[in-house]
Amino acid sequence: PVDVGILAVEIYFPCHYVDQAELEEFDGASTGKYTIGLGQTTMAFCTDREDVHSLCLTVVERLMEKHRISYTDIGRLEVGTETLVDKSKSVKTVLMQLFERSGNSDVEGVDSTNACYGGTAALFNCANWLESSAWDGRYALMVASDIAVYPRGNARCTGGAGAVAFLLGPNAPLILERGTRSTHMQHAYDFYKPNMTSEYPLVDGKLSAACYLVALDKCYKLYKKKYYAKHSKSFTVFQADAFLFHTPYCKLVQKSFARLVMNDVVDGQHNNWPSLESHKDVELSETFFNKEIEKAAMKASLKMFEEKTKPSLNLSTRIGNMYTASLYGALISFLISHSAEKLIGKRIVLFSYGSGLSSTMFSIRVGDKMNQLKRLYTGISDVVSRLDSRTKIDPAVFDEIMALREITCHTAPHSPVADVAAFFPGTWYLTNIDETYRRKYERK
Numbered sequence: 069p070v071d072v073g074i075l076a077v078e079i080y081f082p083c084h085y086v087d088q089a090e091l092e093e094f095d096g097a098s099t100g101k102y103t104i105g106l107g108q109t110t111m112a113f114c115t116d117r118e119d120v121h122s123l124c125l126t127v128v129e130r131l132m133e134k135h136r137i138s139y140t141d142i143g144r145l146e147v148g149t150e151t152l153v154d155k156s157k158s159v160k161t162v163l164m165q166l167f168e169r170s171g172n173s174d175v176e177g178v179d180s181t182n183a184c185y186g187g188t189a190a191l192f193n194c195a196n197w198l199e200s201s202a203w204d205g206r207y208a209l210m211v212a213s214d215i216a217v218y219p220r221g222n223a224r225c226t227g228g229a230g231a232v233a234f235l236l237g238p239n240a241p242l243i244l245e246r247g248t249r250s251t252h253m254q255h256a257y258d259f260y261k262p263n264m265t266s267e268y269p270l271v272d273g274k275l276s277a278a279c280y281l282v283a284l285d286k287c288y289k290l291y292k293k294k295y296y297a298k299h300s301k302s303f304t305v306f307q308a309d310a311f312l313f314h315t316p317y318c319k320l321v322q323k324s325f326a327r328l329v330m331n332d333v334v335d336g337q338h339n340n341w342p343s344l345e346s347h348k349d350v351e352l353s354e355t356f357f358n359k360e361i362e363k364a365a366m367k368a369s370l371k372m373f374e375e376k377t378k379p380s381l382n383l384s385t386r387i388g389n390m391y392t393a394s395l396y397g398a399l400i401s402f403l404i405s406h407s408a409e410k411l412i413g414k415r416i417v418l419f420s421y422g423s424g425l426s427s428t429m430f431s432i433r434v435g436d437k438m439n440q441l442k443r444l445y446t447g448i449s450d451v452v453s454r455l456d457s458r459t460k461i462d463p464a465v466f467d468e469i470m471a472l473r474e475i476t477c478h479t480a481p482h483s484p485v486a487d488v489a490a491f492f493p494g495t496w497y498l499t500n501i502d503e504t505y506r507r508k509y510e511r512k
């Protein structure tokens with residue numbers, strides 16, 4: 069099959085959010101720390117009515133309904149998540165309930181887990197199947213979803229929640245480019261979840277940001293090398309129209325784009341960046357905590373960042389970190405910030421990072437199938453109005469809801485107590501966990 073890639077996209081985020089400026093005050097943090105220092109405006113969160121199953125049920129059913137896809141037309145379904153509930157039983161099997169009425173149980177794929185990277189693993193598994201001898205002519209479906217929560221303290225403001233679903237197949241308007249996918253995998257204890265009865269990770273925030281930047285450097289260097297081997301031409305930030313990143317918080321993404329520019333400078337492209345010329349001989353691996361270089365690179369790259377990356381942060385700044393779904397929410401954010409016509413022929417570079425750690429840089433080319441691209445757009449025309457219609461919750465109430473989740477997230481039996489009145493129509497929610505931990509859901 070040719071032009072394997074993304075045919076349709078959907079995003080779901082909870083209807084409740086907390087305001088980051090109010091959270092700064094509630095947490096006793098200095099004014100501007102979360103909003104300016106980390107670049108976050110609001111943060112989505114779930115009550116005890118939602119878990120990773122319900123988020124995935126909602127996003128998949130929305131996608132299938134909007135694009136009138138039959139469940140019999142799906143041959144592979146892959147889920148990326150790190151918000152495990154039943155551990156040995158994949159979220160994918162829960163989603164098979166949606167397929168029951170169609171009679172289609174011939175659906176390959178299970179879950180992929182490694183922090184925020186699972187969505188990328190799911191995406192690649194879908195693409196690999198479509199390009200393989202096992203492909204039977206049907207669509208693949210990639211789902212990425214997480215609930216990002218932290219204990220009280222400095223990391224809590226970098227939470228979030230949401231789910232993304234992509235329909236994949238051949239002749240797609242968003243084509244996965246071949247031959248340049250570049251990966252870096254390494255052992256690191258920067259963020260992990262060893263406590264099986266808690267939703268919270270153990271996280272070394274500073275180390276996780278440093279690991280993210282190490283992985284970015286490695287993947288970008290390799291991407292440049294593979295691009296040169298394929299096109300006999302150097303790759304620099306000028307060769308792509310968009311750079312999207314896994315987004316734990318927006319400020320890290322701005323630093324990351326600046327870091328790509330610094331990579332280009334050190335790689336001999338300093339003529340394009342005169343203000344950074346004095347840094348052209350630095351050893352990049354020694355600059356992760358160098359504020360002078362970081363500031364200079366952010367200043368020099370600001371205009372290009374605003375054009376090629378900032379539009380991808382419109383959702384992240386309002387939703388927060390969606391872990392596996394974060395990078396793919398950034399793609400949706402970038403798409404809805406531009407008209408379909410403007411994107412034809414553009415190259416979008418994506419950087420995926422999952423702590424622990426696994427990372428890949430890869431790219432998407434927007435093809436010239438205008439009708440298909442427009443169809444993809446109709447599916448996400450409601451995203452901004454949905455965001456605007458969310459319900460703001462007081463930080464003190466948010467704090468109580470988090471305290472309840474701590475007790476109930478892995479407790480059986482449990483009857484959820486949160487109100488469902490504010491939920492968007494079509495939202496799946498948890499109605500009961502019985503004494504053997506079996507979960508039941510209903511749809512609003």
Ligand code: ACO
Nearest residue numbers: 098099100101104105106222223226273274276277280316
């Ligand atoms: N006004 C403006 N800016 C401020 C203010 C203020 N009043 N106060 C602080 N800042 C700035 C700081 O200077 C800093 O910016 P800089 O890094 O550019 O210097 C930024 O706000 C954050 O302040 P810190 O003191 O560094 O924040 P802290 O260490 O308390 O926590 C952290 C931040 C580490 C990100 C924490 O929230 C965390 O651990 N989050 C979870 C881990 C994470 O997201 N890691 C990222 C990659 S891995 C993943 O995706 C999970």
